[in-house]
Amino acid sequence: xxxxxxxxxETNPWVAAEARFDEAAEKLNLDDGMRKVLKSPARxxxxxxxxxxxxxxxxxxxxxxxxxxxxxxxxxxxxxFAPDVTLDEVRALASWMTWKCAVVNIPFGGAKGGVICQxxxxxxxxxxxxTRRYTAxxxxxxxxxxxxxxxxxxxxxxxxxxxMDTYSMHVRRTTTAVVTGKPLSLGGSxxxxxxxxxxxxxxxxxxxxxxxxxxxxxxVVIQGFGNVGGMAAKLMSRAGFKIIAIxxxxxxxxxxxxxxxxxxMRHRQDTGSIRDFPEAENMDRHQAMxxxxxxxxxxxxxxxxxxxxxxxxxxxxxxxxxxxxxxxxADEILADHKIFVIPDILANAGGVTVSYFxxxxxRQGFFWSENMVNDQLREIMVDSFASVxxxxxxxxxxxxxxxxxxxxxRVASAIRLRGIYA
Numbered sequence: 001x002x003x004x005x006x007x008x009x010e011t012n013p014w015v016a017a018e019a020r021f022d023e024a025a026e027k028l029n030l031d032d033g034m035r036k037v038l039k040s041p042a043r044x045x046x047x048x049x050x051x052x053x054x055x056x057x058x059x060x061x062x063x064x065x066x067x068x069x070x071x072x073x074x075x076x077x078x079x080x081f082a083p084d085v086t087l088d089e090v091r092a093l094a095s096w097m098t099w100k101c102a103v104v105n106i107p108f109g110g111a112k113g114g115v116i117c118q119x120x121x122x123x124x125x126x127x128x129x130x131t132r133r134y135t136a137x138x139x140x141x142x143x144x145x146x147x148x149x150x151x152x153x154x155x156x157x158x159x160x161x162x163x164m165d166t167y168s169m170h171v172r173r174t175t176t177a178v179v180t181g182k183p184l185s186l187g188g189s190x191x192x193x194x195x196x197x198x199x200x201x202x203x204x205x206x207x208x209x210x211x212x213x214x215x216x217x218x219x220v221v222i223q224g225f226g227n228v229g230g231m232a233a234k235l236m237s238r239a240g241f242k243i244i245a246i247x248x249x250x251x252x253x254x255x256x257x258x259x260x261x262x263x264x265m266r267h268r269q270d271t272g273s274i275r276d277f278p279e280a281e282n283m284d285r286h287q288a289m290x291x292x293x294x295x296x297x298x299x300x301x302x303x304x305x306x307x308x309x310x311x312x313x314x315x316x317x318x319x320x321x322x323x324x325x326x327x328x329x330a331d332e333i334l335a336d337h338k339i340f341v342i343p344d345i346l347a348n349a350g351g352v353t354v355s356y357f358x359x360x361x362x363r364q365g366f367f368w369s370e371n372m373v374n375d376q377l378r379e380i381m382v383d384s385f386a387s388v389x390x391x392x393x394x395x396x397x398x399x400x401x402x403x404x405x406x407x408x409x410r411v412a413s414a415i416r417l418r419g420i421y422a
Contacts, residue, residue, distance in 0.1 A: 010327045011303040013092035019328040024404035027395060034412050041091060043067040047137040051129045063134045065113040067147055068094035071414045074145055075111030076101055078152025085114035096323055099407035100345040104384045106356040111147050119154045131159055135166040142167055144177035150355050151181040161186055177362035180355035189358035191373035197231025199350015202381040203342050204295055204319045215240040219293040223247040228321045229299035237261040245288045246274055252288030253280040290314055298325035305330045320344035335398055343400040346388055353380050
């Protein structure tokens, strides 16, 4: 397979999503008709957004929203602002959200959105105008029972507040449940900022039990120090893991005896970078991925692990904090090296799980304590991990294929029960 696909094809997220889908569908013996239904996005929306910039110029930005499946509930998925957003990427991410929600068995389908722009070159006022106009263009397709966005790359709780307000103005009533990842004062949930990182920690702990390892003797390398990687580092360090390296976009910092994560966070806040942290050594960010460790957490962007570097990894467990960090060709290499992979659609599902809790709380008008949120998250992540491992053993497949098979089976079952409206 590696000789057939070019690197560009290998790192195309839609190609990767299709490859994983096809393998799981084959193992499940799904018929051609059901495969077509499961593979095809329910709706793809492209909008061109005219926005007045601060200097008086008029610019047009392109935005996407893909609703991959609504068979098990409303579409659910983030909105990202980035210069390299493509429709293929959004399609792939929307399909991954479908499978992710099904793996943890929450009543959502999958969706994803994006706007092509360079947020670092735009003022807050320009970002707000882009957000509100994008929301207005797709408002008829959003709603608590239709499609529920969330933050993603370069968007945050403030962006969600703008979307919620714009939607509410259009429907003439405050509708907090239309988005998740909101500020607490606007119907957000306690525990949401830590949820994805906490979920990574919870499934890693389950993997350690299977491999007879203890957190105290577990060395961890984390690629990415944002919301997912940073929270995972903080929580895992607190739980006794030894975080020996943090890899960022410009540099890695390494301390074989374990990094002081709170101190590193303060250093980055003070200096704007993790570089030159006094209690660690700087290291090339690419080389740091190949350090000896028990756990590697890729928590940045897609395709961090590919055919060009997978055979050099020296870890026992990969916990995929990012979406799509491993290409389909790299999966084969990791299997040959007997690396235990906790796939993204399970590993980073803590975020969407607590988003589900937020949606439930908004609809109930009753808000939970942080302990309740964390307890419910732990139950779902532990149960979902066990379900994937059971599926892997039952069908003699790797963890990723098992997760996809479990997800496809649940979505296909929902479609069969509903029938096809004609």
